[in-house]
Amino acid sequence: MADLDYDVVVVGGGVLGTFHAYHAMKKGLRVALLEQDNMPKSATVRNFGQVVPSGMNTKWQEYGRKSLKTYKKIHAKFDITVRQEGSIYLASDDEEVQLIEELREINRANDYTSILFTKSECLSKYPGLNEKYVKAGLFFPEEITVEPRTMIGRMHKYLKKKGVSIFYRAKVIECNALSNQVSTQLANGRMLLSSKVIICNGNDFKTLYPQLFAMSDLEISKLQMMKTKPQGNYKISGSILTGLSIRRYEAFAECPSYLKIKSREPLDSLEKKWGVHILFKQAMDGGVILGDSHEYAAAENIDDLGFDLNMEIDNLMIDKAKEIFQLPTYEIDQRWFGMYSQCKNSDIFEKTIDENIHIVTGIGGKGMTGSAGFAKHNINQLFNI
Template sequence: MADIEYDLVVVGGGVLGTFHAYHAMKKGLKVALLEKDAMPKGATVRNFGQVVPSGMNTKWQQYGRKSLKIYKKIHAKFDISVRQEGSIYLASNDEEVQLIEELKEINRANDYTSILFTKTECLRKYPGLNEQYVKAGLFFPEEITVEPRTMIGRVHKYLKKKGVSIFYKAKVIECNALNNEVSTQLANGRMLLSSKVIICNGSDFKTLYPEMFATSDLEISKLQMMKTKSQGDYKISGSILTGLSIRRYEAFAECPSYLKIKSKEPLDSLEKKWGVHILFKQAMDGGVILGDSHEYADADNIDDLGFDLNMDIDNLMLSKAKEIFSLPTYEIEQRWFGMYSQCKNADIYERTIDRNIHIITGIGGKGMTGSAGFSKHNIQQLFNI
C-alpha cells in the first residue's frame, strides 16, 4: 500500500515540470514534484535565463506572454530573480532591418508592444555597442531575465510554502496504472499513489519507457555558452539578441521577407554548420553570458554529441561577439554546455499511456519562456478544469 496519496505526481523538477506542479497547486490539487537529483541540473539551469516571447511564433508567443505574467506574479510575492529590462534585436544590415520592421507590424497586430530604435538610440542605450555593426533595433519592454540556477530553486521554495511536496534524489523506476490511479515506485523503496502522473523529464522518459523513447521523434540539441569575468562598473541591461538571432528565431519566419532573405545565405558557413547566433546577457555578478550554438543528434544517439566543449565553436562565438560589443573584458571565467530535447515534427512531445500517465517533454529552446504559460493550459486540459 502507498503511504501518501496525491492528485498529481510530476516527474522532473526542471522548469516544465515545476510549472505543471505550480498550476496544479493553483487549481487546488494535492501535488508531489519528484526530482531525480539533489537539484535540477539539466537545461533549466544551463541557459541564458532570457524570457523572450518576442522570438516565438504566434502560437507560442501567447504561452510566452502568459509566462511573463506568471514570473512577475510570483516574483511580486517571492523573489525569484526577475529583472524587467526588456529585450532588443539588433539588426546589422538592411535585410535584418526589413525583418525587424516586419516583425513590429506582426506584433502590432498581436497587441504585443515593441519599439523600433534608430541606430543612435541603440548606441545611446547600449554602451560599447559597435557603431559599424548596428543599423537599428527592435525593443520589447515587457520582457525579463532571470538567473536560471537561482530561479528554479526559489520557485521550489515557493511551491513548498504553498503545500507542494517536493522530493529530491527521487529516482523513479516504475509507473503502473491501477484502474483510475497510478503507482509511482521510487528507487529508495517509496511508492506514491496518485490520480495522474506527468513525466516532464527526457531522462526519466528514457528510463521508464525505453522502447517508446527510442522510436520517438525527439532529438537533442547541444548548446555551448560562456561567461566573462565581472565587467566592473560596466552595465548592459536585459537580453541582447543580434542579427544571427533575427535570422534564426521562429518569430521572424512569419515575416513576409524571411524565406527570400534566408535563401541568400551561404549554406557552408560555420555559423550555419554549428547553429551559432550571438546573445548577450549580464548576470547579477557582473559577468556577461554569451553564446550560443546548436549541434543535433537523435535522442537515442545522444553520445554522438560528445562530452567536451568544441573550442572552435567557442572561438567563433567570441570573435563574432567582439564585432558587436566592446566589453571592458572578454576574459572568460566559465564555459559550459547545455542539452535540451525537442521534437522534429511537433511543438512538444505529448503521449498518454493508460489514460492517466502523460509524457510531456521535448519543449526544446522554448522551455524557459514557454513552460509557465503552456503548463497552465496543459493542466486545464488534463484535468478538464
C-alpha cells in the first residue's frame, strides 16, 4: 500500500527527528514522522533534560539559543514541560572562578545574558549548597529544563494537532531513490513516497546503510544517571552544573586560560577514568536527578559498553555530589544509563545519498539543547528556503 502525500519523511521520533518534522511542518511541507518503537526509548528520554546553550561552543550556542526560542514558543501554546529557572555553573576553586569569569566575557561579546554570582549569592539562592565547595557561580537566566520522557510525547501530540502524520512501530527496512521521489518501505508492508527522506536515527542508519555506517567515525557514549527519592519540601531550581562540568564543557575550551588549566589536572583520577562531571536537576516528582559519567566505544563495538550499571561509577558520583549539596536524602529511587552516538572528528554526521536521502545523526550530547535550532537551519538548507 503506497501513500503519496508527503514532501518529507523523517525517520526517527527522537528529539532530532521530531524537530526536523516540526520545522518542516512550519514551512508548510507535508510531513510524516516514523518511530520504530511505540514511543522513543533511546537517548532522547535518557538524559537530564537540561537545555543549556551556555555549555556549547560559539557555533552550537547559536543553535541552542534558537532552540530556547522554539521550546518557549511551543510551550506558550501547548505544555511541553518547559521550566525557565536558569542554569548555574558552580566554581569550586580559583581556576574554575577564572574560567567562569572568562566565559562571562565571551557571552557578553555574544550578547547572551549571564550573571556572575558571589559565594554568598550562590548559597542564598541554592539551599543545601556546601559553603566549603562553592567560591562563585555563573548564572544564565534564559535557560530551561524539560522532562524528557514527557516532553517528547507531548511534542508528538502537538505535531499531530498541526497535521503531521506520525507512525509508531514503523521500522524502515529500505529506502530507494526513484526518478523524482524516494520510496520508504516499512516492515509492516506499507510504503511511503516522498520528495525527501531525512534519517535521524542511528539504528536505522546502521540497518539501511551498513557499509557507510562502518566507514563512519561514529562512536557511542554511555552515561549513567540516577534519581533520588522525593525531597519533601526541599526545592532546587534549574540546572546545576559544577566544577567538573566547567572543566569538561566545550564552551570553556574557548576561554583563554582553559588549556593551561587543563594541563595541570591529574591524569589518573577516577573522574577522568569514568568521564564523571556532577550535575543536579530536580524532577517534577521532587526527586533530584544526578550524574553523569561517560564511557566510549566505537559504534560497531557498542556491546563492549555492556548492559549493566557500574556501581563503582554510581558510588563515585554520589560521594562527589554529597561534597556539593546537602540534600535531605540521597536514597536512590531509580538508576539508569543512556547511550548516544557522536562523531570523533566532527560535530554531527551528515551524508546525502542520491540527492534526496539525507542522513543526519551523531549529534552527541548536544541533542536536547541543539536539535531544535539545528533542525531549523537544516530544513531551510535542504529545501532551499
